[in-house]
Amino acid sequence: MRRFNYIDLVLWLFRIGIIGVVIWGMVGKFILGVGNNYSVTDWLDFFVSGLSQGSLYALIALGYTMVYGVLFMINFAHGEFFMAGAMSSSVLVALPLANAGLTERFPFLSLLAIFVSAILVSVLVAIITERIAYRPLRNAPRLVPLITAIGASFFWQYYFRGLYGSSLIPFPQFEMFVGKVEFWGLDFQKADIVVIVTSLVAMFSLQQFVQRTKTGRAIRAVAENKDAATLMGIDVDRTITITFVVGAAMAGVAGVLYAIVFRQLNFIMGFIPGIKAFTAAVLGGIGSIPGAALGGLFLGVIEAIGPPLFLEGLGIAGPHQLKDVIAFTMLVLVLIFRPQGIIGERLAEKKA
Numbered sequence: 552m553r554r555f556n557y558i559d560l561v562l563w564l565f566r567i568g569i570i571g572v573v574i575w576g577m578v579g580k581f582i583l584g585v586g587n588n589y590s591v592t593d594w595l596d597f598f599v600s601g602l603s604q605g606s607l608y609a610l611i612a613l614g615y616t617m618v619y620g621v622l623f624m625i626n627f628a629h630g631e632f633f634m635a636g637a638m639s640s641s642v643l644v645a646l647p648l649a650n651a652g653l654t655e656r657f658p659f660l661s662l663l664a665i666f667v668s669a670i671l672v673s674v675l676v677a678i679i680t681e682r683i684a685y686r687p688l689r690n691a692p693r694l695v696p697l698i699t700a701i702g703a704s705f706f707w708q709y710y711f712r713g714l715y716g717s718s719l720i721p722f723p724q725f726e727m728f729v730g731k732v733e734f735w736g737l738d739f740q741k742a743d744i745v746v747i748v749t750s751l752v753a754m755f756s757l758q759q760f761v762q763r764t765k766t767g768r769a770i771r772a773v774a775e776n777k778d779a780a781t782l783m784g785i786d787v788d789r790t791i792t793i794t795f796v797v798g799a800a801m802a803g804v805a806g807v808l809y810a811i812v813f814r815q816l817n818f819i820m821g822f823i824p825g826i827k828a829f830t831a832a833v834l835g836g837i838g839s840i841p842g843a844a845l846g847g848l849f850l851g852v853i854e855a856i857g858p859p860l861f862l863e864g865l866g867i868a869g870p871h872q873l874k875d876v877i878a879f880t881m882l883v884l885v886l887i888f889r890p891q892g893i894i895g896e897r898l899a900e901k902k903a
Contacts, residue, residue, distance in 0.1 A: 562887055569884055572865070579864030586863030586870075596739075597855045603743035603812065605851020606750030610805035611828035612835070612843040613757060614798025620774045620838040621794045624693065627700040628680055630825020631707035632799045636673035637806030638715055638816050641722045644668040645810075649723035658725055662807075670803035676707060677799030681792055704822075712818040719817050722810040746808045753804050754844045757797065761840060770794055774838075830882050836892030845893055853881050 579585040589597075611633050618626045645665050648654050654661040684703045688696045728745060731738040761767035772780040773790045781787055809824070810816055827850060835846025857877035862870035885892065 573861050576861035576864035599739050599743050601852035601855030603746045605848040606747050607805050607809055608828045608831040608850050609844045609847025610750050610801045612832040612847045613801045615829050615832040616843040617794050617798045624696045628703035630821035631704050632673045632677050633802040633806045634821030635676045636669035636803035637810050639672040640665045640669035641720055642715055645723050654723050666807050669807045670800045673799040673803030674796050677795040681795045708818050719815045722814045742812050834885050836894040839894050842892055842894035850878055854878050
């Protein structure tokens with residue numbers, strides 16, 4: 552009886568309960584025929600839509616996991632870097648170009664200008680935040696930077712509310728992203744394909760940057776041991792700033808992709824995607840770049856497929872409105888079965 556642990560018993564009962572609910576939902580869906588009858592094409596649409604949403608989560612999650620890997624802190628203001636780039640690029644570049652008719656005449660150059668402006672604004676906001684809010688607290692207890700990050704998040708939200716207003720900001724529609732494209736006999740939304748391909752290219756480029764460049768090696772060295780990196784001649788402050796810059800650049804790219812898909816922006820648009828991206832980083836293994844990418848894609852697909860697959864079979868009304876429940880339930884399950892995340896990291900326990 553001394554070996555008996557009531558906490559382990561509760562965790563095992565919770566695991567069994569969640570798995571039982573998922574299995575019962577699938578039985579109700581495919582055997583009992585509860586809910587709508589979806590075709591194979593519908594399920595593929597759900598999957599591609601999930602990959603598109605997951606790609607956005609993955610790009611934002613890269614910033615979370617890079618900052619955690621170097622500073623061991625969660626930058627809850629990262630969602631605002633995403634928001635700042637999207638709103639500023641729309642107001643300052645995209646809408647003026649659209650009003651001048653240049654987005655129709657030169658769509659690729661217009662997109663390039665929009666991406667560059669979004670990245671620059673996101674990077675600027677990240678540098679200001681790191682220099683003013685985080686650097687003076689680098690040696691403070693971990694709770695202090697965490698609270699500061701939450702405060703920085705609210706500051707940037709209401710700063711951009713005062714700058715651009717509280718109403719929705721439209722993003723111009725690019726005709727080349729309208730409609731569907733046929734692939735292997737199936738039709739997919741062009742915008743979803745663009746988001747997936749662009750995100751994969753950005754994530755692959757980041758992985759190559761971290762693994763193969765001198766700056767990337769410096770980032771990995773600082774993440775491993777700051778004192779040893781200093782002794783080897785690495786400028787730790789500069790390397791940390793570069794980490795924020797790279798993560799913010801990925802958030803800026805994600806902001807433009809989000810605008811292309813949803814075309815409605817506001818000052819609180821970064822909060823929910825930011826929380827979901829943090830969830831994705833934890834799912835994949837906080838501190839791991841491939842883990843953040845995989846966690847984002849996994850979360851997006853589960854959000855898209857989970858409601859029709861699990862919740863409809865349970866007879867729940869409006870299952871697609873409960874996709875957040877699916878997302879965070881998956882997070883709880885992963886943390887219970889594999890606390891270090893899907894990929895995890897060998898040093899995860901040391902960094903925790």
